[in-house]
Each structure stands twice: as C-alpha cells, then as structure tokens.
Amino acid sequence: MGAFAVGAVTGESPTAQATDTVSNSVSVAEELGIQAEPTEAISPTVAAERLGELAATRNVRDAEQAAAQQAQADADRVVAEAAAAAAAAAAAEAARPKAVHPVDGARLTSSYGPRWGTLHAGIDLAAPLRTPEKAVMDGIVLEAGPASGFGLAVYIQHDNGDVTVYGHMDSILVEAGQVVRAGDTIALLGNRGQSTGPHLHFEVHVGGLDGQKTDPVPWLRERGIAI
Template sequence: MAGRRRAQRSGDPRVPAPSRAQRPAPGPRRGPLLLTALVVGGLVAGVTGVSSASDTPTGSTSVLAAQMELATVGDDVETLPMASITVAEAEARLAEVAASRAERAAAEAAAAEAAREAARPKAVLPVDGARFTSGYGGRWGTFHYGIDLAAPMRTPEYAAMDGVVLRAGSASGFGLAVYVLHENGDVTVYGHMDSILVEPGQYVEAGETIALLGNRGQSTGPHLHFEVHQGGMNGKRIDPVPWLAARGVEV
C-alpha cells in the first residue's frame, strides 16, 4: 500500500508548486501609505487655515478687495486733457475784474456824493442861534448897509452859500473881514470877526466855518456884521433879510 501511494503521488498529474524564487513579488502596501498621506494632508490644511484666519483680519481683506476693484475700474477710465489758458489771457481777465471793481466803486462814490449833496443845505444863517440886534437902513444919522447878529465871542461864523473866498484880512471899519463870491454873482461880506479860518481862492460850502465871531473894528460888542452886494464886489448893497428869506433862511 505504501508503495502504491508513493507511486500514485509520483505520477500525479497536478501542477507542481512553484519554487520560492519563482513566486511573484508581493504588491505595494497602499493601504497604510494612503492613510498616512490623508492624515498629514489634513493636519497641514488645518494649520494653514488657522494661520490665514489669524493673520488676515476680515476688515483688511475687505479694504484690499475694494482697492483691487478700484484699481481695476480706474484702469478702464480714459485720462482727460488738462484745461488751461495763457498767461496773457489770465492777465486780461484780471484787468477786466479790476476795471469792473473800479467802475463799481466810482458809481458807489458818485451815488454817495449825490446823496450828500442833496441832503446838505444850500443856504444858512451865518451865525447859528444869534440875536438880531440891528437891521438894514438908516441908523444914527448914517446908513447901515447890513444886519448885525450878536453871539458870544468866537462863535463859529458860516458861509451863507457856496462860493469862493475873494478877500480875507484887514478891512476899514471892520477890523477883519471876509468876502465870498457866489455862483449867482452876489458877494456876501462878514465883518468884526476875532479870527479868520479861510484864505483867498478857497472854495467853501454853505454852512462851512469861515471865521470866529469877534469885536474888532468899529463895534460895540461881539457880533457879526453881514452884508450882501448884489452882482459883485461893487454891486448894490441890498437888505440881507429878504435875500436870505428867498433862499429859505429866516433871521
């Protein structure tokens, strides 16, 4: 029996088992390696995400994004040429503005002067608040060719109307006197003043102070002797009261 079994085994048609040298090499161990890669990759991704989140604030990310967006939009906008004028054109414009301002200032000054001219008096009483002490006409055997207006010493005396000073200084009988020529050709005379404040050739307006009242010459007390020579220095000496009244001035 043993010899038969041994013969049967030796003659068994089964494929003989390969030798150790003929066995194929085992395949790579992919399972453990793949698991290791997944674990390491997850750790790296987690660390990177945490670092990025902590290093870049949300606000900074928004500002950066906005700046990038503006930069992108700006690149598409066309650059406009710079507008300009020449120096000569600028100087001409400055001259126009200066001329306009000067014209406006002149107009305003003219308007102010016109208002002042309209408001000021055209005729005044030569001494404000004076007492009428003597009139035009015969007096003590002589003719008195003017009127006397009494007031305290050195009271201001005014030009009765606009005019130009013809004479100013010493005068017979008056001590000191001032003669003023007016536009209508009449001359007004002021005598006995203590001091004179104008000079020949000076233009004076109605109400302008020309002297300070006094008591010089043939005088019995501080007063102004006031005369009107109709038509000029050598014209007829007329009564000053109606002459003043015709110009709205009461004595």
C-alpha cells in the same frame, strides 16, 4: 455634341489665372511712387512725458484764461465802485443845503437901515465870542483881512454875482481865492473894529463887490433862511 471646357480654350486653369492676377496687381501707393515708412513704437515713458507736456500746456492756457477773467472781474468791480461813489457823491450834493444861517443861535441886534445919521448897510448878529461864522452859500473868497471900520472882514462872491460881507470877526480862517461851500466855517465871531460887543456884521451887495447894498433879511428869506 461634346462638353466645352474653359481650360481647353485658355490653356490655363481658373486657379492659375487668379494667382497670376494677384501677383501682377500694383497698389495705388506704388503707382504714385509713395513708399510707406514703418512707424516705430514709443515707450510708455516717452508717452508719459508727452502727456505731461500736453497737460502743462493746458495748465498754462487755463491759468492765462483765469488771469484774464480775474482782470476783467477786477475792472468791473472798479467801475462799479466808481459808479457807486459817484452816485453817493451826487446824493450828498443834492442833500447839501444851498444856503445856511451865517451864525447858528445868533440874535438880531441891529437891522438894515438908517442908524446914527447914516446907513447901517447890513445886520448885526450877536453871539458869544469866537462862535463859528459860516459862508451862507457856495462861493469864492474875494478878500480876507484887515478892513476899515470892521477890524477884520471877509468878502465872498457867489455864483449869482452877489457878494456877502462878514465883519468884526476875532480871527479869519480862509484866504482870498479859496472856494467855500455853504456852511463852511470862514471865521470866528469877534469884537474888532468899530464894535460895541461880540457880533457879526453881515451885508449883501447885489451884483458884485461894488453893487447895491441891500437888506440881508429878505435876501436870506428868499433862500429859506429866517433871521
């Protein structure tokens, strides 16, 4: 039997068939109707400009982030400082005395009780003229000014409703409606009114201005103040 040649059957050589297949092939882009546009190269100058724009944008973003971080840090510092100030104020308030002696260094010269055929409704505390007189506790000034028998007087109502009275002062340093704290100077000790020498006449009215007049010594002792 003679040899069978492929070329004899097709009439073309294998090389010719391959060439024809390549020449007749169609790309996917051509089938979809997409034509590739050639890209134009950019110069180093243009590239540098675009990189500069990118860097500038990045710098702006970094600056904005830094500003936001600084603003947050400032806000945190303000909050921390406010908290520290509040804590310091609370500590100072806790340490502040709740009651004080009305006249530092004064001596008791007359007690509460009957005197000269009437009730001496307070105590007398002698000290040099114009010695500071202090609010014994926190309160609000009800009255401050001329008063019969006292010459001048100050009336302070405290948060428990009691009223303390200070009389015979040389000058008054507070006014009606003023809030005072324990230890605030309210007047300077004097000798006005029915007085035989420089002293503070001090009274306590339990429950209000027209309340019961009580002995100030035990009232002060209950609050840690010895007379």
